Amino acid sequence: MDSFGHFDDAAREYVITRPDTPWPWINYMGTGDFFSLISNTAGGYCFCRDAKFRRILRYRYNGVPMDSGGRYFYVKDGANIWNPGWKPCKTPLDFYECRHGMGYSRITGEKDGLRAEVLFFVPLDHRCEVHRLKLENRSGRTKKIQLYSFVEWCLWNAATDMENFQRNLSTGEVEVEPDAIYHKTEYRERRNHYAFYGVNRPFAGFDTDRETFLGMYNGFDAPVQVLSGTSGNSVAHGWSPVAAERFDLELAPGAAEELIFVLGYVENPPEAKFEIPGVINKAQAREMLAAYATGVQVDAAFAALRAYWDDLLGRFVVASTVPELDRTVNVWNQYQCMITFFMSRSASYFESGIGRGMGFRDSNQDLAGIVHLIPDRARQRILDIAATQFPDGGCYHQYQPLTKRGNNDIGGGFGDDPLWLIFGTVAYLKETGDFSILDEPVPFDNVPGSEVTLLEHLKISFRRVATNLGPHGLTLIGRADWNDCLNLNCFSLDPDESFQTTENVAGGKAESLMIAGLFVAEGKDFAELLDRLGDAAASGVRAAVQAMEDAVKEHGWDGEWFLRAYDFDGRKIGSRECEEGKVFIESQGWCAMARIGAAEGLCDKALDAAVKYLECEHGLVLNVPAYSSYLYQYGEISSYPQGYKENGGIFCHNNPWVIIAEAMAGRADDAWRHYCKITPAFGTADQALRKVEPYVFCQMVAGKEAARPGEGKNSWLTGTAAWTWKCVSEFILGVKPQYDGLLIEPCIPLDKGSYRIHRRFREAEYDITIRLVGGPGKVFIPYAPGRHVLEVEL
Numbered sequence: 001m002d003s004f005g006h007f008d009d010a011a012r013e014y015v016i017t018r019p020d021t022p023w024p025w026i027n028y029m030g031t032g033d034f035f036s037l038i039s040n041t042a043g044g045y046c047f048c049r050d051a052k053f054r055r056i057l058r059y060r061y062n063g064v065p066m067d068s069g070g071r072y073f074y075v076k077d078g079a080n081i082w083n084p085g086w087k088p089c090k091t092p093l094d095f096y097e098c099r100h101g102m103g104y105s106r107i108t109g110e111k112d113g114l115r116a117e118v119l120f121f122v123p124l125d126h127r128c129e130v131h132r133l134k135l136e137n138r139s140g141r142t143k144k145i146q147l148y149s150f151v152e153w154c155l156w157n158a159a160t161d162m163e164n165f166q167r168n169l170s171t172g173e174v175e176v177e178p179d180a181i182y183h184k185t186e187y188r189e190r191r192n193h194y195a196f197y198g199v200n201r202p203f204a205g206f207d208t209d210r211e212t213f214l215g216m217y218n219g220f221d222a223p224v225q226v227l228s229g230t231s232g233n234s235v236a237h238g239w240s241p242v243a244a245e246r247f248d249l250e251l252a253p254g255a256a257e258e259l260i261f262v263l264g265y266v267e268n269p270p271e272a273k274f275e276i277p278g279v280i281n282k283a284q285a286r287e288m289l290a291a292y293a294t295g296v297q298v299d300a301a302f303a304a305l306r307a308y309w310d311d312l313l314g315r316f317v318v319a320s321t322v323p324e325l326d327r328t329v330n331v332w333n334q335y336q337c338m339i340t341f342f343m344s345r346s347a348s349y350f351e352s353g354i355g356r357g358m359g360f361r362d363s364n365q366d367l368a369g370i371v372h373l374i375p376d377r378a379r380q381r382i383l384d385i386a387a388t389q390f391p392d393g394g395c396y397h398q399y400q401p402l403t404k405r406g407n408n409d410i411g412g413g414f415g416d417d418p419l420w421l422i423f424g425t426v427a428y429l430k431e432t433g434d435f436s437i438l439d440e441p442v443p444f445d446n447v448p449g450s451e452v453t454l455l456e457h458l459k460i461s462f463r464r465v466a467t468n469l470g471p472h473g474l475t476l477i478g479r480a481d482w483n484d485c486l487n488l489n490c491f492s493l494d495p496d497e498s499f500q501t502t503e504n505v506a507g508g509k510a511e512s513l514m515i516a517g518l519f520v521a522e523g524k525d526f527a528e529l530l531d532r533l534g535d536a537a538a539s540g541v542r543a544a545v546q547a548m549e550d551a552v553k554e555h556g557w558d559g560e561w562f563l564r565a566y567d568f569d570g571r572k573i574g575s576r577e578c579e580e581g582k583v584f585i586e587s588q589g590w591c592a593m594a595r596i597g598a599a600e601g602l603c604d605k606a607l608d609a610a611v612k613y614l615e616c617e618h619g620l621v622l623n624v625p626a627y628s629s630y631l632y633q634y635g636e637i638s639s640y641p642q643g644y645k646e647n648g649g650i651f652c653h654n655n656p657w658v659i660i661a662e663a664m665a666g667r668a669d670d671a672w673r674h675y676c677k678i679t680p681a682f683g684t685a686d687q688a689l690r691k692v693e694p695y696v697f698c699q700m701v702a703g704k705e706a707a708r709p710g711e712g713k714n715s716w717l718t719g720t721a722a723w724t725w726k727c728v729s730e731f732i733l734g735v736k737p738q739y740d741g742l743l744i745e746p747c748i749p750l751d752k753g754s755y756r757i758h759r760r761f762r763e764a765e766y767d768i769t770i771r772l773v774g775g776p777g778k779v780f781i782p783y784a785p786g787r788h789v790l791e792v793e794l
């Protein structure tokens with residue numbers, strides 16, 4: 001079993017010990033609106049606010065070789081040319097290490113006694129990446145070297161940057177100062193923003209024209225200027241602007257040098273764009289460069305970043321006997337929840353940053369992972385999402401982060417979408433107790449003047465689903481439910497059509513048991529909320545929930561498990577009558593979480609069926625048997641070969657639904673086993689097979705019918721983060737936020753012993769020791785500000 005790295009729990013870092021990981025293993029930097037992706041070889045890019053419209057560095061997706069482009073430092077030490085992060089030259093290093101930490105990465109390379117360590121981070125207070133490069137001569141000889149820094153600019157719109165060459169190749173413009181290169185393409189027209197790459201000492205030479213730096217037919221691995229130890233001092237006019245800076249350094253034995261680079265982004269007010277006509281106003285850039293000109297300043301900014309994460313990650317801390325559990329809960333799962341909240345599904349090494357905006361359903365679910373960390377931002381997010389709803393309760397499936405407007409190109413009409421607004425809002429309310437959010441005026445489709453309260457939006461959401469029922473009294477699926485690929489009203493035979501937007505056949509009556517379960521679960525939560533508010537609408541909600549439970553029991557039970565859906569023609573999906581797609585995970589998870597038919601034993605049977613049919617070595621697959629051919633009446637689900645994505649893959653997002661249902665049913669061993677299988681820290685899969693980062697969840701692991709079961713894809717940006725967090729924090733460890741306090745109700749195998757939880761909750765801090773003596777049981781701790789030390793025996 002190859003090992004590419006290990007956890008350093010005390011430092012909250014993952015340490016990568018060889019650069020040739022089976023896939024680039026990345027990290028994210030940024031906490032405000034400037035964000036970076038950085039791989040273990042310093043590849044990646046950054047952007048401000050919107051990964052599509054304000055892209056700063058160019059990146060080549062799925063390039064050859066993989067992961068081309070980033071922030072590259074080249075060392076030319078005699079005939080040796082190497083990079084601290086190994087790529088792009090790939091010169092073998094004597095030492096290599098990449099430490100991905102909370103919002104920073106530190107990459108160290110050593111060759112022939114020269115060590116280069118680069119700390120990359122995005123500080124809290126500025127829109128920039130700081131690159132602190134330390135060189136140390138550990139050899140016994142004086143070293144005379146050339147050092148180059150290099151980045152390639154993206155012409156802002158990451159989509160047109162890759163296609164509109166008739167224009168792009170003529171627009172590029174730069175300005176060069178002794179210690180900074182400015183990228184100002186299109187600043188002359190409507191843009192009022194530019195980027196720069198500066199350093200805390202003057203450079204000896206530079207290039208801003210890619211061809212001059214690399215040579216027409218060379219790659220990043222062999223820039224002609226580096227090969228010859230020179231600079232072209234080129235000024236880009238069109239073509240591809242870059243920033244390459246050269247330093248000629250001499251290091252005596254034992255000597256060290258430190259260079260601090262700032263890769264920044266600046267927006268100027270329209271009336272203050274220029275210093276003199278044609279010359280950009282650099283005041284903000286100079287201010288940023290001055291803020292990181294010394295090691296002392298950088299240390300302070302880095303310490304502030306660490307304090308930011310210490311504070312966040314200090315809000316929920318477990319100390320158990322299981323180190324894999326502790327490092328997942330205390331560090332990596334919460335970190336991934338933050339990143340997923342920041343990025344939604346826009347920018348990763350699987351999401352190009354030019355495709356998807358903020359999903360209505362995804363963003364609501366993401367809230368469950370961060371309400372306890374950044375409640376203010378959760379509040380704003382809820383209001384932004386709700387403002388993309390229509391008066392009839394429907395909504396855009398996605399909206400753009402830059403404008404916060406619904407995105408028409410992606411369409412709408414997904415049957416589950418409105419219910420997630422209730423899910424997200426309830427999660428926020430239970431964490432914060434901030435009922436004032438319900439009175440906030442929120443427009444429809446962002447149209448000023450159309451405002452109603454957020455509470456009204458929730459009612460409309462519920463009503464929308466409650467009144468869109470099919471022939472069996474079950475919820476209509478619409479374009480699709482949570483499973484974007486179950487397209488039952490679509491019937492597409494044209495490969496050029498998108499399943500997401502193709503016009504559905506009118507009058508479609510396909511029904512979803514996943515939405516039915518979600519409706520019952522969220523309906524119960526909503527009724528509880530309305531009761532608290534003394535709102536008479538609660539009884540209507542309860543009646544609709546009861547009717548849905550009855551419909552599910554009558555028409556949604558297949559004998560051993562819950563059906564998945566009824567298709568356009570009223571035929572069953574996810575039934576023993578089907579040859580393929582007999583059992584699906586989503587309806588087992590949701591109907592069992594909603595406890596439909598629990599008294600009659602339906603939930604236990606459904607969970608048994610999940611274990612019997614869906615479980616495999618790496619987790620629970622989405623459906624079995626997977627579809628072996630394209631079925632136009634089911635849509636995109638059958639596009640995927642068996643075992644991948646929504647067709648028989650282990651779609652990690654939905655595993656916690658079953659785990660939570662297991663916990664609700666008191667089945668601790670099953671819950672724990674399922675949890676360990678999808679949680680990478682348990683290291684059940686070997687790293688080479690898993691391929692993607694071993695410190696974060698991925699959207700999908702290839703299922704048992706795939707060619708390589710256990711191979712992961714779509715790491716980082718997935719609802720898995722928030723759902724595994726909810727599952728482990730509330731249902732396994734059992735700390736459930738309620739409107740009036742914390743309910744302690746764990747479901748964890750007894751042999752895991754006792755554990756301690758530190759939990760910040762509103763204005764209170766709880767230190768709770770939980771001793772498991774026999775379980776199951778629960779204890780309610782009423783909320784009271786202040787510090788509380790408690791012992792609970794269950």
Ligand code: GLC
Nearest residue numbers: 345359361362482483484485
């Ligand atoms: C993707 C989407 C999410 C959807 C899931 C299942 O993760 O972002 O909205 O629910 O796929 O299709």
Ligand code: GLC
Nearest residue numbers: 356484485499500636645646
């Ligand atoms: C595809 C994917 C699904 C994703 C959707 C979003 O359908 O299979 O996972 O949610 O695209 O556009």
